[in-house]
Amino acid sequence: MPILDPHSIEFFSKSSDQTKRLGTRLGAFLNKGDIVCLSGDLGTGKTTFVQGLAKGWGSLDLVTSPTFVIINQYRKPDGGILHHMDAYRLSGAIDAINLDMDQIISTGALVLEWPELIQSALPQNHLWIDLKWVDEYQRRMVFTGKGIHYQQLLKEFRIKSFGG
Numbered sequence: 151m152p153i154l155d156p157h158s159i160e161f162f163s164k165s166s167d168q169t170k171r172l173g174t175r176l177g178a179f180l181n182k183g184d185i186v187c188l189s190g191d192l193g194t195g196k197t198t199f200v201q202g203l204a205k206g207w208g209s210l211d212l213v214t215s216p217t218f219v220i221i222n223q224y225r226k227p228d229g230g231i232l233h234h235m236d237a238y239r240l241s242g243a244i245d246a247i248n249l250d251m252d253q254i255i256s257t258g259a260l261v262l263e264w265p266e267l268i269q270s271a272l273p274q275n276h277l278w279i280d281l282k283w284v285d286e287y288q289r290r291m292v293f294t295g296k297g298i299h300y301q302q303l304l305k306e307f308r309i310k311s312f313g314g
């Protein structure tokens with residue numbers, strides 16, 4: 151598990167199942183108020199990662215791409231909500247102004263596809279995951295914690311998932 155700097159880790163996923171499993175591990179660490187940003191080109195595995203994330207977080211609901219509804223909610227038995235948003239559908243800064251992120255994260259955790267399109271509405275602290283296409287089945291993922299809370303979360307995730 152290469153550590154790029156104290157607050158980033160790099161991982162090469164060899165299959166969509168591996169991406170899902172990694173998402174499942176991370177999902178178990180999420181709590182209300184947490185924000186996970188998934189940045190990467192079309193088809194790099196953002197929604198695939200969320201499928202695992204929702205499972206690890208405890209959702210019983212099926213994950214679908216929110217491209218046409220902007221935001222989905224997945225519930226778990228204790229009432230917790232995971233919001234899944236896709237900013238690709240928003241028309242940039244105009245819509246971002248109307249997005250009340252604080253309101254969304256006051257009710258649950260948030261995972262966001264295409265976060266770079268709504269930078270202005272994005273809270274400063276978050277977990278940022280960058281996905282890049284390497285070949286048909288391989289993706290490079292870089293996890294970066296912004297702010298002390300997410301650096302700590304990433305550290306626990308790293309120890310639990312990779313043993314160090």
Ligand SMILES: Nc1ncnc2c1ncn2[C@@H]1O[C@H](COP(=O)(O)OP(=O)(O)OP(=O)(O)O)[C@@H](O)[C@H]1O
Nearest residue numbers: 163164165166169192193194195196197198287289
């Ligand atoms: N290692 C891998 N990790 C994730 N997905 C992979 C991997 N290898 C192949 N794939 C395939 O790549 C595709 C990823 O699609 P997915 O919908 O998750 O992408 P996305 O980043 O959400 O795209 P979009 O920007 O259109 O929402 C799937 O068809 C998946 O099976």
Ligand SMILES: [Mg+2]
Nearest residue numbers: 196197215263
């Ligand atoms: Mg997607």
